[in-house]
Amino acid sequence: MFHDTITAISTPMGEGGIGIVRLSGSISMDIIAKIFRGKKGKANILSAKSHTIHYGKIFHPETLQVIDTVLVSIMKAPHTYTCEDVVEINAHSGSIVLQEILELTILMGARLAQPGEFTKRAFLNGRVDLAQAEAVIDVIRAKTSTSLAAALGQLEGRLSTEIQRIHADILTLLAHIEASLDFSEEDLEIMEDTEIGKGLLSIEAQLSSLIESSRYGKILKExxxxxxxxxxxxxxxxxxxxxxxxxxxxxxxxxxxxxxxxxxxxxxxxxxxxxxxxxxxxxxxxxxxxxxxxxxxxxxxxxxxxxxxxxxxxxxxxxxxxxxxxxxxxxxxxxxxxxxxxxxxxxxxxxxxxxxxxxxxxxxxxxxxxxxxxxxxxxxxxxxxxxxxxxxxxxxQIRISEGAMVSSVRHIDALRKSRLSILQAQNTQNTLKTNPSLELIAVDLRDALLHLGIITGETTTEDVLDVVFSRFCVGK
Ligand SMILES: Nc1nc2c(ncn2[C@@H]2O[C@H](COP(=O)(O)OP(=O)(O)OP(=O)(O)O)[C@@H](O)[C@H]2O)c(=O)[nH]1
Ligand SMILES: [Mg+2]
CATH class of the missing domain: 3.40.50.300 (P-loop containing nucleotide triphosphate hydrolases)
Structure with missing residues (x-):
């Protein structure tokens, strides 16, 4: 959880029916309580139930000047986009109105959000994994209804599920191999050579099929x-x-x-x-x-x-x-x-x-x-x-498959590296047929796991996150 509360105009700039200023963080509720007056006065909003909408006015707490008539949505942690307290102020969409409300929220203690920071918080607070978070921007930028369907599939976790399945398969194989390594002295059943071969073959096939899907995925996205x-x-x-x-x-x-x-x-x-x-x-x-x-x-x-x-x-x-x-x-x-x-x-x-x-x-x-x-x-x-x-x-044939579709260069790269590690393991197994070196295979399997973790964000550095979220717009 983060200590500061972020704020941003979440709708595009320009004239429109509705514009939204969004807040997320621990003092979101305090901020709105200070600048919002509903029908029954200003204290009311603090005791409001989660996921309710309130009609009233935004005003400057010192000058008492009214800025706009608004609808305020109150969404309390943890069941929100970011897993934090979220407040959305639905105002009239004019650049001055929204800018003034934004400045007011900053004056009351919020910080201007970075591009994609709301979604980044959703990821860091564990609501979605990194592949799902990345799909948000693909949904926003979808160019045809077919690309939209593909992006929504990823947002719903279709790719993540597939990655988790392969991850679990590798982990099972690794666990067997490590058990064989640890207890080989003690007459425990050592994993059959052919079993390892079969396991590696199936993992490699699953990775290849995902990599192959990127041909469709990239065309649909870009x-x-x-x-x-x-x-x-x-x-x-x-x-x-x-x-x-x-x-x-x-x-x-x-x-x-x-x-x-x-x-x-x-x-x-x-x-x-x-x-x-x-x-x-x-x-x-x-x-x-x-x-x-x-x-x-x-x-x-x-x-x-x-x-x-x-x-x-x-x-x-x-x-x-x-x-x-x-x-x-x-x-x-x-x-x-x-x-x-x-x-x-x-x-x-x-x-x-x-x-x-x-x-x-x-x-x-x-x-x-x-x-x-x-x-x-x-x-x-x-x-x-x-x-x-x-x-x-x-x-x-442009078909959006029932299964997962890979469209991001970052994901394709990680899948290729993961597959290379599996190929390396297969190679070790084939060349050292009489005395398969289980330690070496285990190292490759751990590498393969590491690369898969990069896709879902299990093993990701701050730099990668910065690159991923810099593609987003402010307010998402
Ligand atoms: N009859 C007929 N005339 C056409 C057709 N398509 C284009 N034209 C005419 O051909 C002329 C040139 O059309 P443009 O579309 O400007 O051709 P362009 O290839 O873009 O030309 P540049 O930009 O100069 O390279 C215009 O007078 C069009 O009306 C067609 O299918 N049938
Ligand atoms: Mg022309």
Whole structure:
């Protein structure tokens, strides 16, 4: 438990119906008693029952000036977000109102909270483990309903349960091995070699399956970057607008309209797609356009998926061929999600006009890329394009599994290290078959446990906590 009481504005700044100032800590109740007057006077709030809401006014205790009419929620320890006394002041959401209430709580003895400090207290007071605490920010930042479902699963402890199960399996194996070590002189039943092998195999499989789930987990959490490229005037910005359903990017008949990168997020069957419109790629003397083109090539390098747009109403030009060449060269290096194979869709736009482009030539130049015909103006073929993108990612299957899903780099790293320790133990067991060195295996198993503990926060340093909670907003 902490000695000081923290305070923060928990709702986003700006005008709104309701804004909340939240307090947590041992003097939360004293503070609210000093600055709140309910219908029946100010003493009333101190004797209020836990988890009740009170209507009244916030006032300055010295000047007696009323600041706002509010609803105050009283939540007494231990059944609260932080396991401490929590008070939430629901005021009108204007920056001055909330700021004045916040300053008043500080004047009465509270301290301004750090980012994520309420959730950090929930973790340090044992209400949630670290993986669950981290999921709070994923819930807040979820980009599609599928990513939200995955984050909620983690918040409810799906990942933690899975980690605890593996932790328990390792611990059981370790206990057997240590018993064999301690009592080997005394004719106790020594653990069979094959039993250890079986145990290690099952633990390794469980860790691998969690690591494998991170492919889905990361896509759902961070989204996939998808860059639209092509020569000027083929309809890149029109496609962005069509996918978004709004006129976000400027579209004109003049080649070279888009000069900078425009990024928006769209939901493609649950996958958050960070879709990027770029400047048309061509030789130019215009300095601004040149910079835009440099940015477009750079965006293409870092992209998970490239949509190469061609104008189906014309034959391929020298400019198109240069882009195709560039795409082939760059994508051969392997995009982040591609496992070596380039992820790209060839989009033949303007299919509402007469088709002139030679599809056979495109298939020859980019043999393994899906080709989709669309019209950004009529919307024809857009569903097919969405399906093609979905098909490229996750082999068409984005499913949020019943089981746990790993999405944090910190968790993936810890799981990999834990698995390495298990592999090391397997290696020791295999190489020293005739005389398995149980001590060595025990050391590896202890290491594996340590790494798993980092995920749930059992074995975590202050530095790690600082990094984890610095991603949060103040007031959460
Ligand atoms: N007929 C037809 N015209 C289209 C289609 N898509 C875009 N256009 C037209 O093509 C022209 C260029 O469209 P933009 O979306 O600005 O093309 P862009 O590729 O972003 O061009 P830059 O930003 O200059 O590189 C505009 O006049 C659009 O109306 C389509 O599907 N069919
Ligand atoms: Mg454009």
């Amino acid at each position: 989204g996939v970057s998808c860059v639209i490229v092509g020569k000027p005037n083929v309809g890149k910005s029109s496609l962005l607008n069509a996918l978004l359903g709004e006129a976000r990017a400027i579209v004109t008949h003049i080649p070279g309209t888009t000069r900078d990168i425009i990024e928006e997020i769209i939901d493609v069957n649950g996958i958050p797609l960070r879709i990027v419109d770029t400047a048309g790629l061509r030789e130019t003397m215009d300095i601004v356009e040149k910079e835009g083109i440099a940015r477009a090539w750079k965006a293409m390098e870092g992209a998970d998926v490239v949509l190469l747009i061609l104008d189906s109403s014309c034959l391929l030009t020298h400019e198109d061929l240069l882009i195709i060449e560039g795409l082939r060269a760059r994508m051969c290096e392997g995009a982040p999600l591609a496992k070596g194979a380039p992820l790209a869709v060839v989009v033949l736009n303007k299919c509402d006009l007469t088709m002139v482009i030679d599809e056979t030539q495109i298939k020859q130049l980019l043999p393994d890329k899906p080709v989709v015909c669309i019209s950004s103006i009529t919307g024809d073929g857009l569903e097919g394009l969405r399906d093609a993108i979905k098909g490229l990612l996750l082999d068409g």
